[in-house]
Amino acid sequence: MAERAPLDPRIPVTVLTGFLGAGKTTLLNRLAAHPDMAGTALLINEFGAVGIDQHLVQRVGETMVLLESGCVCCTVRGDLVEALEALHDKLARRQIPEVHRVVIETTGLADPVPVVWTLMEQRFVAARFRCDGVLTLLDTRLGADQLDRQEEARRQVAMADRILLTKADLADRSARERIDTRLAALNPSAPRLAVSHGEIEPGRILGVGLYAPGSRPAEVERWMAETEAATREGTTPPSPHGAGPAAESFTCFFDRPVPWRGFAVAMGEILNDYGTRLLRVKGLMNVAGLGAPVVVQCVEHVAYPPVRLPRWPADGKRFDMRGRLVFISRDLPSAAMDDIRRRLADLPDDTAALRAAATAPLLPTRCWLGMRMPTQGRSTFETGGWHVQPLKLGARRDMAASAKGTHSLS
């Protein structure tokens, strides 16, 4: 793998982007296991008040910087610069092992434009780091619809130096053809690579060379100029979040373990009813009868096979075993949010759940029901166990303020 351009002592930075659920964490976990990834620092950023990803990402090298709460593109000129300054400072003081490369994983809702601008133009950052390419992941099955509906997804693709088409195993021929047509219009020059379950040689995607605005679609020049002007004037650049309804995040905590089948059926019905507005659902669940947590993942109406973790992660000093489910939605009425909370707070027992599943062959969570789990009776927990924390992307200043001081460099 090419590590540095000749005579350029700056640390290369790869920006890993892609819409919600495209497969970024999966790719990072596969890369982390590769020997070529030694000496890589990882910056991850997650949208939603309750971070799940940091529990799911294996550490790359020794260094992980977590940009919590908020979206890296909205807080970029603060948080990202601070995180890179902190990394540089710790390297200079030899407090952490040598770093040869940085990978920034943005949130699925991030606009990569200000991230790239910061890497190329912010004085402190550009003197010490260099942008080594934007990798954009795109879900082969859902990607064409996401490009039609989500401005963030369009910008991520337009900015790409490489496009990684994920989940080909779930896509039929017509989905692949639709993606090809959309990409030919949005970013014909970026090479496309198929990736299944995150499997790819790091040398094919890292060290792809300096970001070259000239080879990108014309609108990229305009976005970069807008970011430059906004930075000079101390204002916020126009962002894709402003183009439509705000994305919102709400988190549900479960004070008691859930009956697995009741939970699976309730979630399947929720995805059937609200799937296209539920951009992403991700959770660590405490399942009745199990001593370890189960990770559940959904993207729109697609539910992925759950994964059992070996143990509960420690949240700071406290060992918090409450289940937590993070929803990221767009254009979801508040009545629908209440309905989701109500359904999850009153889960059917396993017998009732299996009866309901028998009459719903198209339940998206059918693969969850096939998992071997202890059988439980009726769940007794109450709505009082819920905490819902809505976040709006529009509230950038609040998020920037709440994100301050939350970096952890471990």
Ligand SMILES: Nc1nc2c(ncn2[C@@H]2O[C@H](COP(=O)(O)OP(=O)(O)OP(=O)(O)O)[C@@H](O)[C@H]2O)c(=O)[nH]1
């Ligand atoms: N079948 C299949 N599933 C995949 C593939 N890649 C990822 N997944 C699944 O897709 C789901 C979402 O993947 P993640 O890697 O968490 O996606 P992400 O882009 O990090 O998600 P956000 O951080 O929420 O934006 C997980 O359940 C993965 O196991 C693939 O190639 N094939």
